[in-house]
Amino acid sequence: MTKKILMITGDYTEDYETMVPFQTLLACGYQVDAVCPDKKEGESIATSIHDFEGDQTYSEKRGHNFVLNATFDQVELHSYDALVVPGGRAPEYLRLNPTVIEMVQHFFKTDKPVAAICHGAQLLAAANVLKGRNCSAYPACAPEVTLAGGNFIDLEVTDATTDGNLVTAPAWPAHPSWLAQFMVLLNK
DSSP states (O other), X not given: OOOEEEEEOXXXXXXXXXXXXXXXXXXXXXXXXXXXXXXOTTOEEEEEEEEOOSSSSOEEEEEEEEEOOSOGGGOOGGGOSEEEEOOBSHHHXXXXXXXXXXXXXXXXXXTOOEEEETTHHHHHHHTTOOTTOEEOOOGGGHHHHHHTTOEEOOOXXXXXXXXXXXXXXXXXXXXXXXXXXXXXXXXX
């Protein structure tokens, strides 16, 4: 039976952190439903491209249009086996949506696999699911992880970490490690 994964994303999500996991998980035989509040299947979100070009922080450029393949208001949480939370700018505003917060909390209450990357930790912190958990993220999110009671794990940008049902990573260069660890949880 195909595992069904919910991806909660939004405008100015990081391009690679949305497109790559979405396509990779589909190619590996999983069903991935990408949703955004107030948007329907077939509508698109804008992505942004974040790169490491030698400045003190990442640069940001307009990315692609990513077409959503499911409708946010029709999500039935009990039908999903796992959750993916991409980074970028989207988590910053998604964390203000009470329904998104409830969705994230559902996956922790039911101990289903959750993969969050980069600024996705902002959404986890707002959902109050990090207390006592190890969590990696983009280093600028370390204060939020810590203030939410989590243990910020400072990893190389190519590494990921797993703590129970949670797989996290600092940014898109960690995709091989992050997705591999997530798929281990999916296949348990």
